[in-house]
Amino acid sequence: MAKIPYLVRRKNIFYFRLRIPAEYQELLKVREIVQSLKTEKQAEAIPLALQLAAHYKSSIAARQESSSPQKR
Numbered sequence: 001m002a003k004i005p006y007l008v009r010r011k012n013i014f015y016f017r018l019r020i021p022a023e024y025q026e027l028l029k030v031r032e033i034v035q036s037l038k039t040e041k042q043a044e045a046i047p048l049a050l051q052l053a054a055h056y057k058s059s060i061a062a063r064q065e066s067s068s069p070q071k072r
Helices: 022-028 042-067
Strands: 007-010 013-019 032-036
Touching: 007 042, 013 042, 022 042
Parallel strands: none
Antiparallel strands: 007 013, 013 032
16 A cells, blocks of 8 residues: 555554644744544544645645735
8 A cells, every 4th residue: 555645653543744844843843743643544544644734734834924024
């Protein structure tokens, strides 16, 4: 099976993991986000991980836009 991005398995539980790009680490004060998906089933974990990835990536982008100076 293909490797699914953002998905890590530890002791039979799947976790979401997102590495924060270096340019956003200082802004967000974290290097990575790790969150338990609370499931042992890969079929359940994949959509949860992809949903969290979309959420966190849009949050990072919005936060970056709000912290950058406005162009006129």
